[in-house]
Amino acid sequence: MLLSCSEHKDSSEKKHKDKEKTKHKDGSSEKHKDKHKDKDKEKRKEEKVGVSYRGGKMKPPFFVSFCSPPRIKDEPDDDGFYASPKEDSKPLKRPREDDDADYKPKKIKTEDIKKAKKRKQEEEETDNSVLNCIEWEEERYPEGIKWKFLEHKGPVFAPPYEPLPENVKFYYDGKVMKLSTKAEEVATFFAKMLDHEYTTKEIFRKNFFKDWRKEMTSEEKSTITSLSKCDFTHMSQYFKAQTEARKQMSKEEKQKIKEENERLLKEYGYCVMDNHKERIANFKIEPPGLFRGRGNHPKMGMLKRRIMPEDIIINCSKDSKVPPPPPGHKWKEVRHDNKVTWLVSWTENIQGSIKYIMLNPSSRIKGEKDWQKYETARRLKKCVDKIRNQYREDWKSKEMKVRQRAVALYFIDKLALRAGNEKEEGETADTVGCCSLRVEHIKLHPELDGQEYVVEFDFLGKDSIRYYNKVPVEKRVFKNLQLFMENKQPEDDLFDRLNTSILNKHLQDLMEGLTAKVFRTYNASITLQQQLKELTNPDDNIPAKILSYNRANRAVAILCNHQRAPPKTFEKSMMNLQSKIDAKKEQLADARRELKSAKADAKVRRDEKSKKAVESKKKAVQRIEEQLMKLEVQATDREENKQIALSTSKLNYLDPRISVAWCKKWGIPIEKIYNKTQREKFAWAIDMAEEDYEF
DNA sequence: ATCGGAACTTAGTATTCAGCCG
DNA sequence: CGGCTGAATACTAAGTTCCGAT
Numbered sequence: 248m249l250l251s252c253s254e255h256k257d258s259s260e261k262k263h264k265d266k267e268k269t270k271h272k273d274g275s276s277e278k279h280k281d282k283h284k285d286k287d288k289e290k291r292k293e294e295k296v297g298v299s300y301r302g303g304k305m306k307p308p309f310f311v312s313f314c315s316p317p318r319i320k321d322e323p324d325d326d327g328f329y330a331s332p333k334e335d336s337k338p339l340k341r342p343r344e345d346d347d348a349d350y351k352p353k354k355i356k357t358e359d360i361k362k363a364k365k366r367k368q369e370e371e372e373t374d375n376s377v378l379n380c381i382e383w384e385e386e387r388y389p390e391g392i393k394w395k396f397l398e399h400k401g402p403v404f405a406p407p408y409e410p411l412p413e414n415v416k417f418y419y420d421g422k423v424m425k426l427s428t429k430a431e432e433v434a435t436f437f438a439k440m441l442d443h444e445y446t447t448k449e450i451f452r453k454n455f456f457k458d459w460r461k462e463m464t465s466e467e468k469s470t471i472t473s474l475s476k477c478d479f480t481h482m483s484q485y486f487k488a489q490t491e492a493r494k495q496m497s498k499e500e501k502q503k504i505k506e507e508n509e510r511l512l513k514e515y516g517y518c519v520m521d522n523h524k525e526r527i528a529n530f531k532i533e534p535p536g537l538f539r540g541r542g543n544h545p546k547m548g549m550l551k552r553r554i555m556p557e558d559i560i561i562n563c564s565k566d567s568k569v570p571p572p573p574p575g576h577k578w579k580e581v582r583h584d585n586k587v588t589w590l591v592s593w594t595e596n597i598q599g600s601i602k603y604i605m606l607n608p609s610s611r612i613k614g615e616k617d618w619q620k621y622e623t624a625r626r627l628k629k630c631v632d633k634i635r636n637q638y639r640e641d642w643k644s645k646e647m648k649v650r651q652r653a654v655a656l657y658f659i660d661k662l663a664l665r666a667g668n669e670k671e672e673g674e675t676a677d678t679v680g681c682c683s684l685r686v687e688h689i690k691l692h693p694e695l696d697g698q699e700y701v702v703e704f705d706f707l708g709k710d711s712i713r714y715y716n717k718v719p720v721e722k723r724v725f726k727n728l729q730l731f732m733e734n735k736q737p738e739d740d741l742f743d744r745l746n747t748s749i750l751n752k753h754l755q756d757l758m759e760g761l762t763a764k765v766f767r768t769y770n771a772s773i774t775l776q777q778q779l780k781e782l783t784n785p786d787d788n789i790p791a792k793i794l795s796y797n798r799a800n801r802a803v804a805i806l807c808n809h810q811r812a813p814p815k816t817f818e819k820s821m822m823n824l825q826s827k828i829d830a831k832k833e834q835l836a837d838a839r840r841e842l843k844s845a846k847a848d849a850k851v852r853r854d855e856k857s858k859k860a861v862e863s864k865k866k867a868v869q870r871i872e873e874q875l876m877k878l879e880v881q882a883t884d885r886e887e888n889k890q891i892a893l894s895t896s897k898l899n900y901l902d903p904r905i906s907v908a909w910c911k912k913w914g915i916p917i918e919k920i921y922n923k924t925q926r927e928k929f930a931w932a933i934d935m936a937e938e939d940y941e942f
Numbered sequence: 943a944t945c946g947g948a949a950c951t952t953a954g955t956a957t958t959c960a961g962c963c964g
Numbered sequence: 965c966g967g968c969t970g971a972a973t974a975c976t977a978a979g980t981t982c983c984g985a986t
Contacts (some may be wrong), residue, residue: 531974538977540978541954541977587950599947600948601948603948603949603950613951620951665980670978675978708979709953711978762981809954812954816970819969820969823969894954923972
């Protein structure tokens with residue numbers, strides 16, 4: 248059933264039950280804080296869900312507006328800006344598909360299923376699966392069931408701590424001090440990071456020291472009272488030497504380690520899920536260490552404790568062989584929950600969240616989900632125009648909440664912002680997404696650099712990556728933003744009547760299965776498709792076409808703000824490449840000279856041998872020209888990629904079928920676009936998509 | 943019906959690997 | 965043939981959305 252899901256699965260999406268949290272941010276501008284529970288709306292939605300999709304019915308009529316009561320008490324004076332009938336409606340800035348008309352709602356199904364079936368058969372033949380494949384296409388699990396059979400070997404635990412050799416010393420206040428094993432282990436975590444700037448940060452040091460002291464004996468505790476008196480340098484040197492020694496190991500030793508890893512992988516790296524042997528993504532338990540959050544994380548430096556079998560919950564099927572815990576230990580629990588996909592879980596001690604061991608992206612269960620994701624995005628394509636018209640209408644709504652929702656959705660759509668859940672203050676780095684934007688994160692410019700109504704965004708998003716962008720917006724949006732910001736402090740929420748739950752509930756009404764993140768997927772994929780159309784020059788050779796592909800990919804990465812730290816060696820490697828290009832140019836000049844003289848030679852001699860020489864010189868020139876071209880393309884590509892990470896969008900946002908189709912269309916080997924891992928992840932798409940695939 | 947936690951996707955960085963060049 | 969480099973992979977944090985207990 249691998250690839251046959253969509254309709255059914257889509258229709259089985261559950262009712263939405265998002266909570267409607269009230270935001271609290273102390274004191275300031277209280278009048279903006281009162282939330283309105285739109286009971287009416289809630290009710291109506293309920294009804295809709297009732298008749299809805301389950302059982303394959305049509306989704307509810309596109310949208311019902313809820314402008315009616317209750318009015319907001321601080322409803323702004325109608326200054327006419329939103330009621331004005333002559334208000335223009337400029338098209339959105341981002342290019343969009345105009346050919347929606349001839350878009351056919353390809354329902355995948357039969358054809359694809361056949362193909363998938365074929366592929367699966369082939370796969371079976373080469374597969375290392377020991378099991379017979381029963382007719383997998385037919386298996387269609389009842390709602391929520393993820394598998395019928397699941398067997399695995401359990402996790403691999405981090406290697407136990409090996410105490411330092413006697414001669415490696417720790418000094419406190421200038422004096423040698425022998426630490427207890429537990430305290431020593433934690434000290435080594437710090438020592439290993441000594442070169443990292445983390446260890447200079449106040450919060451990191453404070454958190455570390457606090458947690459370290461918890462591991463100390465009472466004696467150590469009373470002696471070691473100040474981190475700045477601790478000297479880890481000797482330990483640090485020891486570890487550096489160890490790393491060095493590891494590098495210097497002989498081939499045989501390295502080989503041995505490699506084999507050991509392979510053995511581990513073979514033994515623990517796979518599981519059996521419903522007649523298939525599947526690769527596990529992360530079968531190794533995270534080793535203990537110091538927590539390194541991203542950005543300005545309040546918990547950085549805290550001790551991530553060692554996970555023991557007693558912390559571990561095993562999930563597998565009842566009729567499987569339950570993995571035995573390590574000798575002398577017990578699992579926390581063994582359960583048989585086939586409504587989830589994880590194999591192993593444990594609770595982590597920094598945030599108290601649960602961590603999981605799950606399957607590799609190449610697995611059926613992940614691939615299917617991935618496919619579904621893109622199908623949802625394609626369904627959005629069909630109704631995105633309606634939705635856009637709707638939110639533009641809503642900018643004029645009498646209800647504050649509706650307006651905020653509409654403006655937020657506009658940002659999510661136009662700028663591919665993330666939804667932006669509220670976060671518990673002090674638990675994580677202070678980052679935001681769309682719904683959690685604060686007044687301080689945007690600046691309004693009625694005019695800027697010759698453009699009207701420019702919004703300047705500057706905030707930290709996921710992973711504390713900065714989002715900085717100046718965007719011209721439509722007048723109504725601009726006016727609305729001014730309104731939202733009235734009488735607020737910088738640290739107040741911009742959309743004080745909105746949260747992701749409200750937004751997603753609304754989206755759910757607009758389209759079954761629609762959530763905020765679908766817009767990111769949709770806009771990323773549609774941009775790729777459109778950019779590929781635009782940028783691919785049929786006359787280009789393969790490297791040039793690939794450059795075009797990368798540029799299209801890059802357009803998406805920029806849209807999604809996927810950044811990376813410029814590689815440390817970037818400048819250097821750029822220079823290397825340049826000198827390579829220079830060398831190649833010289834080589835080309837040489838080759839041309841040689842060709843010339845060979846030609847002259849042939850003219851004089853007129854024998855077969857010299858003719859052949861000319862031919863071979865010609866070929867040499869051509870080859871070098873090609874090589875040069877390739878290098879130059881590479882240089883351009885790399886320069887443009889300095890701070891942009893392509894891999895995230897490639898892996899998570901771009902419908903792989905677009906890329907596969909493009910490759911087929913232009914005769915580009917798929918290996919040029921996707922490496923081995925990516926090909927495994929996108930196997931379903933590689934098999935399914937034809938040249939004419941349309942997202 | 944709400945709430946908070948569970949489940950799962952998305953993310954950037956650190957480490958390892960493989961192959962190329964001198 | 966070893967050291968270096970860029971690519972691939974490993975790792976795990978940080979998001980979003982779902983969902984079940986109360």
